[in-house]
Amino acid sequence: MPDESWLAFTETADAQGYDGDAALAWDSPFAIVNEAAGHVIEVRKLCVELCHGVDVAQGFLGHFDLQRITAVSGGVALTPVKHVSSVANLPSQVTIVRRPTSVATNGRLRRFVPIGSTRAGVILSTFSFPRVKGDIGGRGASNSTIFNIPDTNLQPIVLREGEGIALYQPGAGTVFDQRANCQIVVAATGATFTVPMPFGSVGPGVAVAAIFNGTGSGVVLNVRNWNVTDEAEANNVLPKYRILFGPMTLVNGEDLATVRPFVSSSPALPAGVLVRRNSYVRLNQFYTEPFDQGQYVFHAAAGEVDQFNPMFMHQQVMARTLPWQAAQRLWFQQELLWDRAGRDTSKQGWTLRKGEGLAVVWGAKLGERGAAMTNVDVHPSTFQNHNFTAVFTRRAGASAADLPVRRPQYHLGL
Amino acid sequence: MANTHTCNAQSVAYALNKDMIDVHHTAADARFERLRELVMLNNSLTAVTGVILQCEIRRHTTAPTGGTAITPVSRDSANSALDAGFTSGTGRTLVDSNLYRRFVFGNEEPVIAGAAFANWLTLVPFGLVWPPSVGDTSLEPLTMVGGTLEGFYIKNITSTVVGAADLEAHLTDEAS
Numbered sequence: 034m035p036d037e038s039w040l041a042f043t044e045t046a047d048a049q050g051y052d053g054d055a056a057l058a059w060d061s062p063f064a065i066v067n068e069a070a071g072h073v074i075e076v077r078k079l080c081v082e083l084c085h086g087v088d089v090a091q092g093f094l095g096h097f098d099l100q101r102i103t104a105v106s107g108g109v110a111l112t113p114v115k116h117v118s119s120v121a122n123l124p125s126q127v128t129i130v131r132r133p134t135s136v137a138t139n140g141r142l143r144r145f146v147p148i149g150s151t152r153a154g155v156i157l158s159t160f161s162f163p164r165v166k167g168d169i170g171g172r173g174a175s176n177s178t179i180f181n182i183p184d185t186n187l188q189p190i191v192l193r194e195g196e197g198i199a200l201y202q203p204g205a206g207t208v209f210d211q212r213a214n215c216q217i218v219v220a221a222t223g224a225t226f227t228v229p230m231p232f233g234s235v236g237p238g239v240a241v242a243a244i245f246n247g248t249g250s251g252v253v254l255n256v257r258n259w260n261v262t263d264e265a266e267a268n269n270v271l272p273k274y275r276i277l278f279g280p281m282t283l284v285n286g287e288d289l290a291t292v293r294p295f296v297s298s299s300p301a302l303p304a305g306v307l308v309r310r311n312s313y314v315r316l317n318q319f320y321t322e323p324f325d326q327g328q329y330v331f332h333a334a335a336g337e338v339d340q341f342n343p344m345f346m347h348q349q350v351m352a353r354t355l356p357w358q359a360a361q362r363l364w365f366q367q368e369l370l371w372d373r374a375g376r377d378t379s380k381q382g383w384t385l386r387k388g389e390g391l392a393v394v395w396g397a398k399l400g401e402r403g404a405a406m407t408n409v410d411v412h413p414s415t416f417q418n419h420n421f422t423a424v425f426t427r428r429a430g431a432s433a434a435d436l437p438v439r440r441p442q443y444h445l446g447l
Numbered sequence: 448m449a450n451t452h453t454c455n456a457q458s459v460a461y462a463l464n465k466d467m468i469d470v471h472h473t474a475a476d477a478r479f480e481r482l483r484e485l486v487m488l489n490n491s492l493t494a495v496t497g498v499i500l501q502c503e504i505r506r507h508t509t510a511p512t513g514g515t516a517i518t519p520v521s522r523d524s525a526n527s528a529l530d531a532g533f534t535s536g537t538g539r540t541l542v543d544s545n546l547y548r549r550f551v552f553g554n555e556e557p558v559i560a561g562a563a564f565a566n567w568l569t570l571v572p573f574g575l576v577w578p579p580s581v582g583d584t585s586l587e588p589l590t591m592v593g594g595t596l597e598g599f600y601i602k603n604i605t606s607t608v609v610g611a612a613d614l615e616a617h618l619t620d621e622a623s
Contacts, residue, residue, distance in 0.1 A: 191523035
């Protein structure tokens, strides 16, 4: 029997300016935070539909390969995010990096053409609007998918000790940033991790991102899903959404989102399960990065699991007004589903123990690696038909495992 | 989950009635290789004057000859090797048998601006040309039955020689 299931939605959420302390507060149009002891919330799906207009134009057209590898060196470490905070960290022998210095390739699994441009001014560009992490309904994969497992009879990509996988650029082309998002599962335990991978196209023969299961790790990793989207920022102060997961609290969270049980006889949600719209998310510094290293908040928010560009959503909504598309059942006629856990039952959902939450937040200049955020007092352009929906389950859990994992703390000697 | 292998080829040129990608096993192969996915992607970036073309997914029941061999890539290095009687290739000479599906494709190169049909054909989810009902456990996959000489392939049936495609066949290797 499935766990008690709930649906929450915001309907039309107001567009609010971003202000406050950039280091700690995040304007959040939609958030679920579990402050109820004895209950575990598992978010299975998150859907979004919104409209925003900007204008950015660049272009690059090239190939990327999904390659098996037998070695990796160098690169900038990427942090995998646990779907359940109480599971063990990946062993230190597991290396996940952006722009490794070198990889040893050992078999191509797929070649694909990634996003190369953002053409907000050109409504009909398939290279701009389809590449969101939205679901396209019955096909079971977003347009940005480069690998998934549509048939349960198929194996995932299995990485044993000494094996890895890389996104590899075989040809020339060097224009701006893209972002990948990959889910890996530890075979023995089912522990699920999401790895956000920002990268930029580089010269030929370079791996832009890699996951390597080093010798001695003691684990087997299953790669189950991989998406690539475009993350161009150019010179615009471009609002962007981040999905944050982990210890957090809500500030000014009085604006309730509608919550409905799937079964009318389900008991009411505990009062500590907060489902809010138009609030501020405050990352819990005592549970996240070291207190005195606030720059981590700029570099990449603790628990950031994904980003997406609302400009693409705008393209999709605009496309509805075009008569030639009215007769077609294309993806933009459906909700855009951020489904990093949902339909694949081999993956854990986003599990919220007491003190943890899953929030959509927005701000400017969030996509560039290491770039500081820019305060934007008023949300640019118009914001219409902005609706978030989440599907989550609730189950009782009153053991010590409900408590969020505390990370090592560092304190200034004042 | 059964042992899964991927046969893939890049930049496969078009020709009338050409085998774009095939999988095959001989009667000596007692294993059951089940074709779970066929993927075709319009990944050629060279500017051409393309056409709308048609491809077919067919069974074949004769041994392939000529063409270019494809080396399968396993999803798990611990998987046992495919039987020696299994092969995969492109451009091989095959004799048609049953037709399973005919679909429309294109060989115009994708462009940066514009909602060209060619652009849609680069997206991996849209490149899944078989099976028609992904994940429907009530349907059998296309199966190379153990002990039977047979296989499956994507055949281009349009007269065109410009452009190229990337193709994949994902199959499971099972004892029965």
